[in-house]
Amino acid sequence: MTIQITPLEAFNDNYIWAIHNDQHCYVVDPGQSRPVNAYLENKQLTLSGILITHHHHDHVGGLVELQHQHNCPAWGPDDDRIDGDVRRLSEADWVDMDTLNRRLQILFIPGHTLSHIAFYNDDWLFCGDTLFSLGCGRMFEGHPAMFVESLDKIMALPDHLNVYCGHEYTQSNGRFARAVEPDSIALADFCRRVDIIRKSNQPSLPSQLGTEKKINPFLRCHNPIFRQQLESQLNRPINNAVDCFAHLRQWKDEF
Ligand SMILES: [Zn+2]
Numbered sequence: 001m002t003i004q005i006t007p008l009e010a011f012n013d014n015y016i017w018a019i020h021n022d023q024h025c026y027v028v029d030p031g032q033s034r035p036v037n038a039y040l041e042n043k044q045l046t047l048s049g050i051l052i053t054h055h056h057h058d059h060v061g062g063l064v065e066l067q068h069q070h071n072c073p074a075w076g077p078d079d080d081r082i083d084g085d086v087r088r089l090s091e092a093d094w095v096d097m098d099t100l101n102r103r104l105q106i107l108f109i110p111g112h113t114l115s116h117i118a119f120y121n122d123d124w125l126f127c128g129d130t131l132f133s134l135g136c137g138r139m140f141e142g143h144p145a146m147f148v149e150s151l152d153k154i155m156a157l158p159d160h161l162n163v164y165c166g167h168e169y170t171q172s173n174g175r176f177a178r179a180v181e182p183d184s185i186a187l188a189d190f191c192r193r194v195d196i197i198r199k200s201n202q203p204s205l206p207s208q209l210g211t212e213k214k215i216n217p218f219l220r221c222h223n224p225i226f227r228q229q230l231e232s233q234l235n236r237p238i239n240n241a242v243d244c245f246a247h248l249r250q251w252k253d254e255f
Contacts, residue, residue, distance in 0.1 A: 003100055005124065005164065007203045008035040013168045014058050015205065017126060024048045024099035028119070028126045029166055033062035037069070048099040052076030052086065053128025054116040059166060060084075077115035089117060109154065111147030112137035118154070125157060125209060129166045133207040134190075135173030136218040138253065144246040148221060151245075155219060159210025170194050170204035176255050180217045180230065180248070187215045221245045 007015040010032045017028040018039055025045040029052060030036050040047055047070040052060055054077060063084045067074055075095045078088035089095070091108040104119040109130045118127040129137035131154055139147055174191040181187055190211065194204045213219050220226040221244035230247065231238045238244050 003102070005162075005206070006039070007164075007205065008039050010035050010062075011058055014166060015164070015168060015203065016062075017164050019097070019100065019102075019124075020045055021100060026051060026097055026100065027066075028164070029053055029059035029128060030062035030066055031058040031060065033065040033069070036062060036066055046070075046099075047072050049095075049097065050074040051095065051104070051119055051126065052082060053118060053126065053130075053166065054113045055079050055081040056113065056129065059128060077117045079113075079115040091117075095119065107150075107153050109150035111139055111142035111150045114141045116150070120157060120161065122158075123160075123162060124164060124206075125154070125161045126164045127154065127166075130154070131163065131212070131216075131218075132165045132167060132173055133163065133170040133194075133204060133212065134177045134187075134216050135169055135252070136216075136249075139249055144249065145242045147249070148242050148245045151219060151221075154209070155213060157209060159208070159213065161209040162206035163209050163212060164206045168198075168203060168205070170207070171198055176252050177215065177217050179255065180233070180251075181215075181226075184215065190215055217248055218245065221248070 003021055006018045008018055010016050014031050016030045019026045025047055026049045027036050049072050060082055067084050074084055074086045075089055076082050076086045089106045091106055093106045095104045104121050107118040109116050109118050112129045116130055197204050221241040227238050227244050
């Protein structure tokens with residue numbers, strides 16, 4: 001029974017991830033119901049459940065309507081700002097995707113929002129707006145130490161995981177990453193491949209976690225050489241990983 005993971009486009013640059021076999025489907029972060037219903041109808045699939053990473057409207061906007069239409073369970077963060085009949089998760093929990101015979105574990109990764117979670121197993125990581133390819137989410141509610149701790153949890157996961165992010169931001173993140181590391185050949189190569197993929201309107205995701213660990217600036221804050229480079233570029237002392245993250249995040253916000 002093969003499982004496919006398909007990005008459904010929503011709003012300008014959101015991805016709703018559809019995880020399915022030839023009968024049953026789960027969706028991650030349905031900001032809109034329409035693309036989900038269109039896909040279910042087109043592929044003749046039953047909606048078995050809904051997974052939510054965080055409370056932002058572009059990730060939950062379709063939740064209540066889909067649940068009402070399909071009478072399926074939903075799982076998400078323990079956060080009152082999310083409406084619907086949602087099973088509230090914390091880090092020790094898991095989600096059994098019964099109809100696909102898969103289990104997802106939960107990571108608590110606050111920073112973009114205070115209750116943000118990710119879902120992962122041995123193959124996949126659904127990380128919402130915490131980690132993007134070549135970037136990370138804006139720090140709307142958290143603080144740098146919290147965000148670094150969350151990214152450290154992601155860093156501890158195996159390299160071969162496919163990373164399914166909430167937005168197609170890879171090209172613009174790449175422009176920033178190249179400003180941070182203008183001499184990185186691996187980064188330049190990756191960005192060239194992304195440009196080709198995006199030119200043919202294909203998604204740049206999923207990305208591989210091992211690749212992100214090497215070239216995503218926000219995952220490199222523990223690297224002393226990276227910190228030294230940033231120090232000389234910004235011309236100010238950077239004392240530790242949290243400091244490094246804070247300066248990077250601020251630079252990206254203004255970029
Ligand atoms: Zn968000």
